[in-house]
Amino acid sequence: MSSFPTWYFDESQIVGIDFEDIAQVETFDCKQTSSAPEIEQVLVKRLGISSGHTIIDLGAGTGTFAIQAALKGASVHAIDISRSMLAYAQQKARKMGATTIKFHRDGFLTYKHNDDLADFVITKAALHILPDFWKMVALMRVSSMLKPNGILYLRDVIFSFPISQYEASIDEWIEHSSKPEGEGWTVKDYQIHMREEHSTFAWIIEGMLTRAGFEITQANYLTPTAAEYVCIKTA
Known part of the structure; x- marks a missing residue:
């Protein structure tokens, strides 16, 4: 962070999970059922990722998507702010024979892309660590990393329920999505997310993307x- 202003947002101060604790990283990998290898394989195919493409995976986590893209022959830059998360992802990649991944310890606001412009930027369940002002900064930075007509795929906790129903909607989400301890994200995990992280409304995200x-x-x-967006860079 030394090259950034002192008022710059510090992405390393994330909440809820100690991503430098390898035990918690392993637990996180097990909880991320929406990022199982077979699910990421489907996404790779759906987006048309193949040999010759350059991919930036922002908030790569334990690397499951990056590995599946690399196994299709793509050149992948896997970016995450957690040293332990990246080490875990690298170990997984070696075991899977995914050799075309470069790992970078950075975030949305600090990663500097010094390679060819990307064909795809992927970010899943990560943008919500940023307040809305910094989400906008991050999306402008993402755009600068993409080729003209390059693709951004974004999936995250994004709210599309009526604003007037926020209390009932959040209570219902937590009740139906939470799992017992050891089986997935718990009630406490969701409560921490709502109190301390920065998920926002679909209409706000869509305005930012435009x-x-x-x-x-x-x-x-x-x-x-929850929502997902497939976007083409036009400007």
Whole structure:
């Protein structure tokens, strides 16, 4: 952070999980059922990722998507702010024979892309660590890393329920999504997310994407508390 202003947002101060604790990283990997290898294989195929493509995976976590993209022959830059998360991902990649991944300890606001412009930027369940002001900064930075007509895929906790129903909607989300300890994300995990992280409304994200120079070609509201977007860089 030394090259950034003192008022710059510090992405390393994330909440809820100690991502430098390898035991918690392993637990996180088990909890991320939405990022199982077979699910990421489907996403790689759906986006048309193949040999010759350059991919930036922002918030790569334990590396499951990056590995599946690399196994298709893509050149992947896997970026995460956690040293332990990256070490765990590198170990997984070696075991899987995914040799075309470069790992970078950085975040949305600090990663400097010094390679060819990317064909795809992927970010899943990570942008919510940033307050809305910094989400906008991050999306402008993402745009600068992409080729013209490059693709941004974004999936996250994003709220599409009516604002007037926020209390009932969040209570229902926590009740139906939480798992017992050891089986997935718990009630406490979801409560921490709501108190201390920065998930926002679909209409806010969509406005940011447009202002950052993207055309939203697909907007899928998976549930009232989750959404995914496929966007093309137009500006």
